[in-house]
Amino acid sequence: xxxxxxxxxxxxxxxxxxxxxxxxxxxxxxxxxxxxxxxxxxxxxxxxxxxxxxxxxxxxxxxxxxxxxxxxxxxxxxxxxxxxxxxxxxxxxxxxxxxxxxxxxxxxxxxxxxxxxxxxxxxxxxxxxxxxxxxxxxxxxxxxxxxxxxxxxxxxxxxxxxxxxxxxxxxxxxxxxxxxxxxxxxxxxxxxx
Amino acid sequence: xxxxxxxxxxxxxxxxxxxxxxxxxxxxxxxxxxxxxxxxxxxxxxxxxxxxxxxxxxxxxxxxxxxxxxxxxxxxxxxxxxxxxxxxxxxxxxxxxxxxxxxxxxxxx
Amino acid sequence: xxxxxxxxxxxxxxxxxxxxxxxxxxxxxxxxxxxxxxxxxxxxxxxxxxxxxxxxxxxxxxxxxxxxxxxxxxxxxxxxxxxxxxxxxxxxxxxxxxxxxxxxxxxxxxxxxxxxxxxxxxxxxxxxxxxxxxxxxxxxxxxxxxxxxxxxxxxxxxxxxxxxxxxxxxxxxxxxxxxxxxxxxxxxxxxxxxxxxxxxxxxxxxxxxxxxxxxxxxxxxxxxxxxxxxxxxxxxxxxxxxxxxxxxxxxxxxxxxxxxxxxxxxxxxxxxxxxxxxxxxxxxxxxxxxxxxxxxxxxxxxxxxxxxxxxxxxxxxxxxxxxxxxxxxxxxxxxxxxxxxxxxxxxxxxxxxxxxxxxxxxxxxxxxxxxxxxxxxxxxxxxxxxxxxxxxxxxxxxxxxxxxxxxxxxxxxxxxxxxxxxxxxxxxxxxxxxxxxxxxxxxxxxxxxxxxxxxxxxxxxxxxxxxxxxxxxxxxxxxxxxxxxxxxxxxxxxxxxxxxxxxxxxxxxxxxxxxxxxxxxxxxxxxxxxxxxxxxxxxxxxxxxxxxxxxxxxxxxxxxxxxxxxxxxxx
Numbered sequence: 001x002x003x004x005x006x007x008x009x010x011x012x013x014x015x016x017x018x019x020x021x022x023x024x025x026x027x028x029x030x031x032x033x034x035x036x037x038x039x040x041x042x043x044x045x046x047x048x049x050x051x052x053x054x055x056x057x058x059x060x061x062x063x064x065x066x067x068x069x070x071x072x073x074x075x076x077x078x079x080x081x082x083x084x085x086x087x088x089x090x091x092x093x094x095x096x097x098x099x100x101x102x103x104x105x106x107x108x109x110x111x112x113x114x115x116x117x118x119x120x121x122x123x124x125x126x127x128x129x130x131x132x133x134x135x136x137x138x139x140x141x142x143x144x145x146x147x148x149x150x151x152x153x154x155x156x157x158x159x160x161x162x163x164x165x166x167x168x169x170x171x172x173x174x175x176x177x178x179x180x181x182x183x184x185x186x187x188x189x190x191x192x193x
Numbered sequence: 194x195x196x197x198x199x200x201x202x203x204x205x206x207x208x209x210x211x212x213x214x215x216x217x218x219x220x221x222x223x224x225x226x227x228x229x230x231x232x233x234x235x236x237x238x239x240x241x242x243x244x245x246x247x248x249x250x251x252x253x254x255x256x257x258x259x260x261x262x263x264x265x266x267x268x269x270x271x272x273x274x275x276x277x278x279x280x281x282x283x284x285x286x287x288x289x290x291x292x293x294x295x296x297x298x299x300x301x302x
Numbered sequence: 303x304x305x306x307x308x309x310x311x312x313x314x315x316x317x318x319x320x321x322x323x324x325x326x327x328x329x330x331x332x333x334x335x336x337x338x339x340x341x342x343x344x345x346x347x348x349x350x351x352x353x354x355x356x357x358x359x360x361x362x363x364x365x366x367x368x369x370x371x372x373x374x375x376x377x378x379x380x381x382x383x384x385x386x387x388x389x390x391x392x393x394x395x396x397x398x399x400x401x402x403x404x405x406x407x408x409x410x411x412x413x414x415x416x417x418x419x420x421x422x423x424x425x426x427x428x429x430x431x432x433x434x435x436x437x438x439x440x441x442x443x444x445x446x447x448x449x450x451x452x453x454x455x456x457x458x459x460x461x462x463x464x465x466x467x468x469x470x471x472x473x474x475x476x477x478x479x480x481x482x483x484x485x486x487x488x489x490x491x492x493x494x495x496x497x498x499x500x501x502x503x504x505x506x507x508x509x510x511x512x513x514x515x516x517x518x519x520x521x522x523x524x525x526x527x528x529x530x531x532x533x534x535x536x537x538x539x540x541x542x543x544x545x546x547x548x549x550x551x552x553x554x555x556x557x558x559x560x561x562x563x564x565x566x567x568x569x570x571x572x573x574x575x576x577x578x579x580x581x582x583x584x585x586x587x588x589x590x591x592x593x594x595x596x597x598x599x600x601x602x603x604x605x606x607x608x609x610x611x612x613x614x615x616x617x618x619x620x621x622x623x624x625x626x627x628x629x630x631x632x633x634x635x636x637x638x639x640x641x642x643x644x645x646x647x648x649x650x651x652x653x654x655x656x657x658x659x660x661x662x663x664x665x666x667x668x669x670x671x672x673x674x675x676x677x678x679x680x681x682x683x684x685x686x687x688x689x690x691x692x693x694x695x696x697x698x699x700x701x702x703x704x705x706x707x708x709x710x711x712x713x714x715x716x717x718x719x720x721x722x723x724x725x726x727x728x729x730x731x732x733x734x735x736x737x738x739x740x741x742x743x744x745x746x747x748x749x750x751x752x753x754x755x756x757x758x759x760x761x762x763x764x765x766x767x768x769x770x771x772x773x774x775x776x777x778x779x780x781x782x783x784x785x786x787x788x789x790x791x792x793x794x795x796x797x798x799x800x801x802x803x804x805x806x807x808x809x810x811x812x813x814x815x816x817x818x819x820x821x822x823x824x825x826x827x828x829x830x831x832x833x834x835x836x837x838x839x840x841x842x843x844x845x846x847x848x849x850x851x852x853x854x855x856x857x858x859x860x861x862x863x864x865x866x867x868x869x870x871x872x873x
Binding site: 060 | 200203204206207210211214217218220221229230233234236237240241244245248249250254255257258261262264265266268269272273276277280281282
Binding site for chain 1: 411416417418419420421422488491492493495496497499500501502506526527528529530531532533534535537538541545546547548549554555556557560564839844
């Protein structure tokens, strides 16, 4: 691992490495963004706002397959971290690209789902449920895309031998994206009453 | 490089996660709403905990990170319960209707 | 992609060169001090715009329907745009960048003894996003329909339906600018917190950190914990405006009250987000100029924690008459009144610090003392408003407005001048002119009171805020009330004129002032142990800390101060 940047970056008064501490703070702020959105959704749902029964129209199969894809990609990114800790760059590189592949499959299924819904007239303005559906899954999908881009950058970086610790950091982020989906899945696909 | 710690068996965790996913998908098939809520959201919490503790290595993390995350959920709880009376319940909306009737007001208090 | 990586690599290596070219030093800096200057100067320029807006709408209120010199005629829509953007600019583009981002960037690495922020390039990115947000906001004034005029709180449906607000794109650009600004401060905030947590000098324990750093960090944490729901909310509002969803529109099943909750869940902690840095700066200044240890260092920090915690459970006191559940109003009255306890305790600590000290009335000290005096008035009038019964009458009157300005003017303007005059020698290596500084101080502080004290009486007389022309209201159109309005406006113009003294003093001192020594105020904290201005990399050898930041007038020592980095055996 190369040492560059200011001395400040390499200090660790808390005992948590600086990069990881910052990623946890980022996760904390993301919890509030998604948490706020999910809280609004639950408030409207429990209020019995008309339109929320449309949750039965979402495809449970597509949601379940997507959960499976994300869980598996989480496994591969943590394997990438385990590999890079042993210094195995090529294996880590491969696992990162499996993860990115998982992201593509996820987005593909998502796009297929969106298309089906829009063809059936369930557009974002139809009612409050669909507004929340597209906003929440859309924001989540943006996080998936962002994670994929950063992962691709990191994969080339580690192949050159730089910044191994970043594999763990992007891993934490990716698991977090996975976690959000774990909660969106029952909210949008299962709880249809 | 971060400090070394024993890696959990990731594949085993992954299999557990898939089993839980299967359970939460099959939950609604029993068609008991209460049970569905438990299988859907209870299992989501368990899954989230498994991912956070093992994949995100929260098991090995310093306490300060735990404080940080617990603080987040407390604040979200404050937000939810502070807003709930207005958005989720409707009794407050009818408050004005019974201002003339004292017993009605007392009942609502 | 590999090209991008290569670009990042070269960029990193550039940090090691001592001599940077102009582009890398001032346009794309990674040095925290230069980024701090960028924030401060951007904030000051925005303050000029915000002050100009205040001038225009105050002139309209004092002389309704007449041509305003240097502005022209203020129409009703334009009036709304001016008050909305005055509020937005002063809070989000002046208070936040100058106090938190500007002084946070400048002070945190210097005060905790390290060479830079932990993520210098993230720091630069957060400034660049901030600059874009400022440009988007300025652009919103020039689109068809003009800038957004639905008040800085942007309540829907006024803000979400173009037919109501009459500012189709103005409203959308406004919410976009605000959202970008939040993202910028989230990134900056992560950097600040991580730096203060991890990059402290060896020997600096938790209770050796100067109050200014403590409070900036607590403020950042409050910001990060409160802004998330509003970021989600601003996405929802933007979609209501542009896509036609109805998150906040009752016609489509949404709820306008939800926006108010999302906004004030952020909006109330936001008051403390900007208040805490100023309180920290004031604590540092009063200890230096009264040559005494801060009274109850730990108590002050605990009160800040208490204030921060309580600030999350008071937000609905802004909505007492908005139709919220009356049972919740009970709860929020209690919490609102409770929050004055830790703040009062903090004020008493500051006053106890002054007691028995050898007080030197230098310009920064004058600002710090005036902050305490003015903020007390703001705080005490807040207690009236926190009681829901009184609030039913006073809500949205000029009483609220005067209360608000008695808190925010001390926080933003007085706090900013206190910090600028105190750290000016460290920032630019020159001393400011004391006489001009004092003229500027009195020329700002006296007119400030003349502007806002009369507004309390106008509010009690029933004057509602956000009204374009009071001549349309027979009860409010009396000559007596109009005289008060004219007095407030004239005071404002006087105050704005005195700012020219500051501008003159600032620039003349920056280039021609007396050279500043390392430690002109004989202060203890680490930033005074290095040359003024500090070189790239700050410290020649990174310091070790031996004691707390407020060891003034320690008995048995020859000097009345004891810098943090001086080893004990040297004494």
